[in-house]
Amino acid sequence: MFVQGVMMLHVALGVIGIMFAVALFVDVLNVNEGNIERIKKLSLAVAVLIVLAYIIGGYWYVVYYGHDRDIIKAGQWPWAHNYFMEVKEHLFFIMLLLGIYLPIAVYRNVPLMEKEKRCLVLGICMLIVVLGFFMEGAGGIIGKGVTMGLIGR
Amino acid sequence: MENSPMDKYTAGFGMALAVTSVLNAIILVIKEENDAVMKALKAALGHHWTTHGVIVIVVFFVLGFIFSSMKLETKFDSHRILKYIIWGVIIGGAITAGFFLPNLNLAGAIKY
Numbered sequence: 001m002f003v004q005g006v007m008m009l010h011v012a013l014g015v016i017g018i019m020f021a022v023a024l025f026v027d028v029l030n031v032n033e034g035n036i037e038r039i040k041k042l043s044l045a046v047a048v049l050i051v052l053a054y055i056i057g058g059y060w061y062v063v064y065y066g067h068d069r070d071i072i073k074a075g076q077w078p079w080a081h082n083y084f085m086e087v088k089e090h091l092f093f094i095m096l097l098l099g100i101y102l103p104i105a106v107y108r109n110v111p112l113m114e115k116e117k118r119c120l121v122l123g124i125c126m127l128i129v130v131l132g133f134f135m136e137g138a139g140g141i142i143g144k145g146v147t148m149g150l151i152g153r
Numbered sequence: 154m155e156n157s158p159m160d161k162y163t164a165g166f167g168m169a170l171a172v173t174s175v176l177n178a179i180i181l182v183i184k185e186e187n188d189a190v191m192k193a194l195k196a197a198l199g200h201h202w203t204t205h206g207v208i209v210i211v212v213f214f215v216l217g218f219i220f221s222s223m224k225l226e227t228k229f230d231s232h233r234i235l236k237y238i239i240w241g242v243i244i245g246g247a248i249t250a251g252f253f254l255p256n257l258n259l260a261g262a263i264k265y
Contacts (some may be wrong), residue, residue: 007236054206062200063210084258087265089202090181090249093243094174098226101170101238108160109231116231127242 003064007040010057016120017049017099024102025144031112032087043106043121045047046128054092071149072142088138095131098124135142159231165221166213167234171241173213178248185252209240 018110024042027035065085102124109117184190186203194201225234 016235042208058206059155059244060204076251079257083253086256087250090177091207091246093177093206094245096206097170097173097209097213098242101166104166105163108163114231120167120231123239127239131246 003060006056006060006064011136013053013056014050014132014135014139017046018136020046020049021102021125021128021132025122025129028112028118028121028125031118032137033111036111039112040103040106040110043103046101047053047103049100050128052095052118056097057092068142068146072145073149075145075149075152077145077148078142080142080148084138084141084145088135088142091131092135093127095135098128098131102128159226159229159234161221161224162217164229164234165219165223165233165241166216166217167175167238168220168225169213169216169233170231171237173209174238174241174245176212176245176246177205180208180247180253181249182252189239 020042024039024046027042030100031039068083069085072078072085102121105121105124106112109121112118112121184205185191191201194204198207199206228238
């Protein structure tokens, strides 16, 4: 149960991080004096959520994933590990750096009244959302890879 | 409205992000192709991925502070930094996704 809890926490933090990045994107599009504080808090929240998702997911991957990997590789969808997990685990580093950079781009450029500074923050949000969707999709495929491996037993 | 100068940490860490995104993929290719490097990464912190991650994070911060002291903000504007970041992520992502492409055999999925 603990192992599943850790995994679900990793997924949940990632999903909430993506949703906050979308909220930040919308807030930056509509930036005004009234939402500057929320923009700052959201950028920090996205960073914290992604870092936590990285630490918790990394703990699960290093400590518990080996068993699942063996099931996937012996099953019908070995590429769920050989491709999707391999790509996911390495692309996550880029998402982590984007998450860490986001509050730097926000806090050092508020009140974001200039278009090109808003574009920088919007671009970072967009990259986080796109990579985040890939992470979630790849995670789903990896989970299905375990199911396919267990069906074949 | 005239644009104000770019902040030095936004420029420096933005450039570090672009460079580290590509470097991350280069480290991946090197460790997967070279057993000695893979063993060294495993030996350092117990798991190659853990060591890889620590290297990427440390490089990002070190490069960030180095680039921030190089007055990049006087040479680049936010658009250019964003462009470098996007290209860094695309190139790093393409190398990573492309490197593992031979592993993507979907025959099993089509069967089901």
